[in-house]
Amino acid sequence: MSQMSGDAVGVAMIGHSFMGAVHSHAWRNVHRFFDVPRTPRLTVLGGRDERRTKEAAARYGWDSVETDWRAIIARDDVDVVDICTPGHTHCEIAVAALAAGKHVLCEKPLANSVAEAETMAAAAAKAAREGVHSMVAFNYRRVPALALARRLIADGRLGTLRHVRAVYLQDWLSDSESPMTWRLRKEQAGSGALGDIGAHIVDATQFVTGDVLTGVSGLTETFVRERPAPGGTEEVTVDDCALFIGRFSSGAVASFEATRYALGRKNAMRLEVNGTRGSLSFDFESMNELWFCDGDDPSETQGFRRIVVTEEDHPYVGAWWPPGHLLGYEHTFTHEVADFLTAIGTGEPASPSFADGLRVQQVLGAVESSAAAGSQWSDVLPGT
Amino acid sequence: MSQMSGDAVGVAMIGHSFMGAVHSHAWRNVHRFFDVPRTPRLTVLGGRDERRTKEAAARYGWDSVETDWRAIIARDDVDVVDICTPGHTHCEIAVAALAAGKHVLCEKPLANSVAEAETMAAAAAKAAREGVHSMVAFNYRRVPALALARRLIADGRLGTLRHVRAVYLQDWLSDSESPMTWRLRKEQAGSGALGDIGAHIVDATQFVTGDVLTGVSGLTETFVRERPAPGGTEEVTVDDCALFIGRFSSGAVASFEATRYALGRKNAMRLEVNGTRGSLSFDFESMNELWFCDGDDPSETQGFRRIVVTEEDHPYVGAWWPPGHLLGYEHTFTHEVADFLTAIGTGEPASPSFADGLRVQQVLGAVESSAAAGSQWSDVLPGT
Amino acid sequence: MSQMSGDAVGVAMIGHSFMGAVHSHAWRNVHRFFDVPRTPRLTVLGGRDERRTKEAAARYGWDSVETDWRAIIARDDVDVVDICTPGHTHCEIAVAALAAGKHVLCEKPLANSVAEAETMAAAAAKAAREGVHSMVAFNYRRVPALALARRLIADGRLGTLRHVRAVYLQDWLSDSESPMTWRLRKEQAGSGALGDIGAHIVDATQFVTGDVLTGVSGLTETFVRERPAPGGTEEVTVDDCALFIGRFSSGAVASFEATRYALGRKNAMRLEVNGTRGSLSFDFESMNELWFCDGDDPSETQGFRRIVVTEEDHPYVGAWWPPGHLLGYEHTFTHEVADFLTAIGTGEPASPSFADGLRVQQVLGAVESSAAAGSQWSDVLPGT
Amino acid sequence: MSQMSGDAVGVAMIGHSFMGAVHSHAWRNVHRFFDVPRTPRLTVLGGRDERRTKEAAARYGWDSVETDWRAIIARDDVDVVDICTPGHTHCEIAVAALAAGKHVLCEKPLANSVAEAETMAAAAAKAAREGVHSMVAFNYRRVPALALARRLIADGRLGTLRHVRAVYLQDWLSDSESPMTWRLRKEQAGSGALGDIGAHIVDATQFVTGDVLTGVSGLTETFVRERPAPGGTEEVTVDDCALFIGRFSSGAVASFEATRYALGRKNAMRLEVNGTRGSLSFDFESMNELWFCDGDDPSETQGFRRIVVTEEDHPYVGAWWPPGHLLGYEHTFTHEVADFLTAIGTGEPASPSFADGLRVQQVLGAVESSAAAGSQWSDVLPGT
Numbered sequence A, B, C, D: 001m002s003q004m005s006g007d008a009v010g011v012a013m014i015g016h017s018f019m020g021a022v023h024s025h026a027w028r029n030v031h032r033f034f035d036v037p038r039t040p041r042l043t044v045l046g047g048r049d050e051r052r053t054k055e056a057a058a059r060y061g062w063d064s065v066e067t068d069w070r071a072i073i074a075r076d077d078v079d080v081v082d083i084c085t086p087g088h089t090h091c092e093i094a095v096a097a098l099a100a101g102k103h104v105l106c107e108k109p110l111a112n113s114v115a116e117a118e119t120m121a122a123a124a125a126k127a128a129r130e131g132v133h134s135m136v137a138f139n140y141r142r143v144p145a146l147a148l149a150r151r152l153i154a155d156g157r158l159g160t161l162r163h164v165r166a167v168y169l170q171d172w173l174s175d176s177e178s179p180m181t182w183r184l185r186k187e188q189a190g191s192g193a194l195g196d197i198g199a200h201i202v203d204a205t206q207f208v209t210g211d212v213l214t215g216v217s218g219l220t221e222t223f224v225r226e227r228p229a230p231g232g233t234e235e236v237t238v239d240d241c242a243l244f245i246g247r248f249s250s251g252a253v254a255s256f257e258a259t260r261y262a263l264g265r266k267n268a269m270r271l272e273v274n275g276t277r278g279s280l281s282f283d284f285e286s287m288n289e290l291w292f293c294d295g296d297d298p299s300e301t302q303g304f305r306r307i308v309v310t311e312e313d314h315p316y317v318g319a320w321w322p323p324g325h326l327l328g329y330e331h332t333f334t335h336e337v338a339d340f341l342t343a344i345g346t347g348e349p350a351s352p353s354f355a356d357g358l359r360v361q362q363v364l365g366a367v368e369s370s371a372a373a374g375s376q377w378s379d380v381l382p383g384t
Helices: A018-033 A050-060 A069-074 A087-099 A114-128 A144-154 A193-209 A331-346 A354-372 B018-033 B050-060 B069-074 B087-099 B114-128 B144-154 B193-209 B331-346 B354-372 C018-033 C050-060 C069-074 C087-099 C114-128 C144-154 C193-209 C331-346 C354-372 D018-033 D050-060 D069-074 D087-099 D114-128 D144-154 D193-209 D331-346 D354-372
Strands: A008-014 A039-046 A064-066 A080-083 A103-107 A134-137 A161-169 A213-221 A226-229 A232-235 A241-248 A253-259 A268-275 A278-283 A289-294 A304-308 B008-014 B039-046 B064-066 B080-083 B103-106 B134-136 B161-169 B213-221 B226-229 B232-235 B241-248 B253-259 B268-275 B278-283 B289-294 B304-308 C008-014 C039-046 C064-066 C080-083 C103-107 C134-137 C161-169 C213-221 C226-229 C232-235 C241-248 C253-259 C268-275 C278-283 C289-294 C304-308 D008-014 D039-046 D064-066 D080-083 D103-107 D134-137 D161-169 D213-221 D226-229 D232-235 D241-248 D253-259 D268-275 D278-283 D289-294 D304-308
Touching: A008 A018, A008 A069, A018 A039, A018 A050, A018 A331, A018 B018, A039 A050, A039 A069, A050 A064, A064 A069, A069 A087, A080 A087, A087 A103, A087 A114, A103 A114, A103 A331, A114 A134, A114 A354, A134 A331, A134 A354, A144 A193, A144 A268, A144 A278, A144 A289, A161 A193, A161 D253, A193 A213, A193 A241, A193 A253, A193 A268, A193 A354, A213 A354, A213 D213, A213 D241, A241 A354, A241 D213, A241 D241, A241 D253, A253 D161, A253 D241, A253 D253, B008 B018, B008 B069, B018 B039, B018 B050, B018 B331, B039 B050, B039 B069, B039 B331, B050 B064, B064 B069, B069 B087, B080 B087, B087 B103, B087 B114, B103 B114, B103 B331, B114 B134, B114 B354, B134 B331, B134 B354, B144 B193, B144 B268, B144 B278, B144 B289, B161 B193, B161 C253, B193 B213, B193 B241, B193 B253, B193 B268, B193 B354, B213 B354, B213 C213, B213 C241, B241 B354, B241 C213, B241 C241, B241 C253, B253 C161, B253 C241, B253 C253, C008 C018, C008 C069, C018 C039, C018 C050, C018 C331, C018 D018, C039 C050, C039 C069, C050 C064, C064 C069, C069 C087, C080 C087, C087 C103, C087 C114, C103 C331, C114 C134, C114 C354, C134 C331, C134 C354, C144 C193, C144 C268, C144 C278, C144 C289, C161 C193, C193 C213, C193 C241, C193 C253, C193 C268, C193 C354, C213 C354, C241 C354, D008 D018, D008 D069, D018 D039, D018 D050, D018 D331, D039 D050, D039 D069, D050 D064, D064 D069, D069 D087, D080 D087, D087 D103, D087 D114, D103 D331, D114 D134, D114 D354, D134 D331, D134 D354, D144 D193, D144 D268, D144 D278, D144 D289, D161 D193, D193 D213, D193 D241, D193 D253, D193 D268, D193 D354, D213 D354, D241 D354
Parallel strands: A008 A039, A008 A080, A039 A064, A080 A103, A103 A134, A161 A253, B008 B039, B008 B080, B039 B064, B080 B103, B103 B134, B161 B253, C008 C039, C008 C080, C039 C064, C080 C103, C103 C134, C161 C253, D008 D039, D008 D080, D039 D064, D080 D103, D103 D134, D161 D253
Antiparallel strands: A161 A268, A213 A241, A226 A232, A241 A253, A268 A278, A278 A289, A289 A304, A304 C304, B161 B268, B213 B241, B226 B232, B241 B253, B268 B278, B278 B289, B289 B304, B304 D304, C161 C268, C213 C241, C226 C232, C241 C253, C268 C278, C278 C289, C289 C304, D161 D268, D213 D241, D226 D232, D241 D253, D268 D278, D278 D289, D289 D304
């Protein structure tokens, strides 16, 4: 009865905390809903602690474990490497995996620095010439409402874009006494809110507009400079929030804010785009809705429409339930994995590419440069 | 690596369309998120058409198929029977399965008539004495926001209840030209909007209030009396909408409306409850939110709070993602299956029981009686 | 500089509490915004207590006072009588004023019984033949969003109507200890929530649909049967809430609820109408918004539009501020008075007429009959 | 019957377009609702065109007209001068009026440049020593919801503030073909969106936080550089939008955006403030609502509360209607005038003072400096 066949691909996933749980779910279920050309086999789970990795493998349905990522890359039964580790490890693992001919799905942000991202993008470009695929896991591109937003903009429904505004508001660090984590150490996380959630809104706005940021002016702040840690306190070495304004190549102006201190906002990743013909608005806390104002409507009946993005003709939605039955957070990963398997099966390039990930990294780098130089305007350097 | 062990239970599911797809997902994934005392094995899928059933089994991950439900019940490797067929078949299958010592999960509404529901409830009560469990699949009880609503009311946060109002608004029949389906035939579906979605709001209001309706006055209407069918048209023999008012045993008054003709409302299952100390409001189109007005707040800062029901201390939520990461429709089934497996493992009664399903059926029956008698008040008869 | 001229009309207002304050504001300001054919002069204010009436006259800008309403009707300098007293006095005053050739604006509900309303409607019809105008003050018809709703329905934008649902939710009696008022005495108020706020939703739904209710089934309840009063407690002799379902002559079905016990709802007068081509939704707590779902939009971009009803081409709005500058509660009275002065000036009939008020009274009467007879269906008797 | 008495003040208003209409309404009605120590007499209306000014005086209820503002200031029957003219005339008129001992209410922004604002603030400070009052008409301080926001923050309900974000989004210039107006000429308007609506959010955030901005980094853009004008086109010489980020003296970080090109947003003046103990959110398109998240609530029931700001204990509201009866745009001016008359009557300083107006002007100036210098950080210079 198994649907798996000769076209199966062996998947290895490295890392098994939050992202590992949700990626596992996607790999385990994707072919139950999407007609993917390759069926994933959950071949091996990688983690440093053998006992905990075995527990996770049993929990999430992986066939085996490895404690050394190099051993994973060396395995013949592994076709795909899915990197769910902290950012400072991405570059080394991804470059080695690509060199070994493995398709690579890498969590975001692509890297902790522009230099690393450049190395990875170059490795991905080289691998692509050998038919090896790579993708950076900006899963919010797979929210149906945001995929619909991109489609409407690409179809010209907004006309020429003038304004982009995006915030990503969380509050899980609002309590000054919440403990230290790796996400607050520069050497592991690269940056704080900027790289973790700011990266999402930079990518999402570039995705829905089909355009790129060319320059920014920003500031960052660290509100809580020490946090409880085993044996006392530990210094926080990343930003707690980042605010920046910028310009897109089209001439649209933009504003961005990323913070984990917006008390009461749990996951408010919000976008609004205003053009000459229409406007779009989105809030991830209501992720099944897209608000669209059609400027072609007469003023008597013009207004933002609450589109419940659960219709069969909406992106990704046809694979799931009838209209009005909401999707959740983890569906975005299932969509992501479906798209990646489709790229592998068809040979078409996967998107977002490592070059797209680099583009985001360059924006984050420009924000950091600007913030370090009194908010002075900082151009986003062209990608390699 | 498999997590399955000697404590696995063999599951058989009968029916494989919409409900079959979502139940399969729940059985396949429940133990990946919840620490259930029994791990489900997807043993056999039942369906009348062998080819289509085999396709569904491959798609959804079932080990084998049967085309006769009696063969399923006869199998030794089946511990649980999950009934996802149209309502007119529930009674016969459930009674036989229970008699054979199988635990039974049955889709809602429990039956197409009060008489059938009474038979089923009696069979369930008898089986329970043998340690055989049964549950009716009112999955909306497992929406975290509604489970939280019940908890707040049980904790006295609303005081004495005065008002309950509930609507279930869909629009998939709004187009008069949409084709005939089994859901519009009385002999298969029992009733129309009343039994399909009205049943949900009757159960949900009884669940969150912890109370029962004692009498109702209602009307029903069929807007489109013929629909396109192979070879011409076919008569619609069920209601298109049902409206009724009623009283709870506590003295609270209530209003209900179920329709599939509310253009633009995709799945607006809405509840509001007002008590002497507070109020609650819910809309399934925003299923991760519960609105709570605490009457103990001073008037200066009193108002309905939008609670994003994704905190770790909210019902069911701890098994999933961090705060602010939304759940979707299918999670309610995973929660349902987790609760059923827990009941089986612990020996505690499962809820909602067939007696609860009968109680809903009696309300639906009273609505039909009232509608047939010029909306005259109709008492809800006590359950057996 | 005065804009007043030979075409001024002398206005007398009887009653000076809540309604008196807001009517005064309308009479005082209407000609500052609307090009009305008659300019009101605030000639005389009527009230039983001379001292309090004089204070109110000074506060609200009336030229003189009278303590006997018969003296007001006898005055030659009074052209218009505006009745803002409790319901049990409406009939006598209005009939006398009309007989004296005064134009009459009467607060809602028109009367406390169908019989009184019939008398008044007959008097109004007779007076109309003499060129004397009358209007019942259902001010919610002058909310721009509801006037727009009526226009869209009249234009066919909703197609054939199938569903009407309306609630009017307040909470000012939610506290069982809040004191007795005249509004809770049957002999003065006629009924409770039913006549006070239920009347508004009956009129508003008949207004926006351009249709009439033909039958209803209802129930009423009194939650708090005694309230604090000077020297002890006093019995509440009216309903605290009324719930009913009904049918419009077009075949649309409807549900209604009026209560002052919905904790947290301050003035939630809500309407929704679903037709074959579209739907409309409104909430008086957001009175500048109308939500419209256009069923002619393709499913990809269909959804309820939030129309901010402040555009120049929206009803009444052109007289006020630029788009996006909200109107409030009292504007509805200014619009009402503008329309009444226009009727007087042009000789066109004012709307809503006393016949419209009677039609509402008949519906309220049918609800009371049904509630008294076990919710049995009660036809709305044809108007005289 | 007149409430006017020896304590009346003669008011002169200069300018009679949009602001003139709404100020007239406030002067005409303020004493009908508020117990002000001085009753305004609408003595004289100033305007350059005699015919149009006379028409406006008749329409709005002014006793006389003048075509030269110097003649107004020379009149003995004028106690208060209300300046509703374009920004480039404010300084000269206000300084002269103050020197003549007239109380001055001046529309915002206070001036078109920091230098002018400094001159005006100095004149106001000097006049204050003579008992002459002045106030700048930032009417949004008189939105009850924003006055409540200030009160909650002052009461410590938000704790230490970390984030302020504010946008003011309109769309009336979105159409490139809409014609030229004085608001798009630098010599009259000073700046575009920045001074017109950006000034409002700068003042409102400084008002609700009780704090001041100390530095900013910004950019401006002009999307449509020429617009239709009599005889052809005319160059637009002001900004179409302004975006900036900044810091408050408390350490809170902030972002701002002002535009008239946000298609579909009619008057979306939005504020959000996040502190260590709570958050507040406001949108002028729903001006009767304030959203408050109380961080002291347990996570189970924490969320943003929709406070309908119409309770008797909310600022300004007690003078109007019962709970749930909304106020509109013009009420903010009535509140403003009530506060100004109270200051005149009691001798207490009026707020916002010209010094407050200067503080806003300095922020606008810093934004312009930053935008002209590649978004470089620009300190807000201390007030005189």
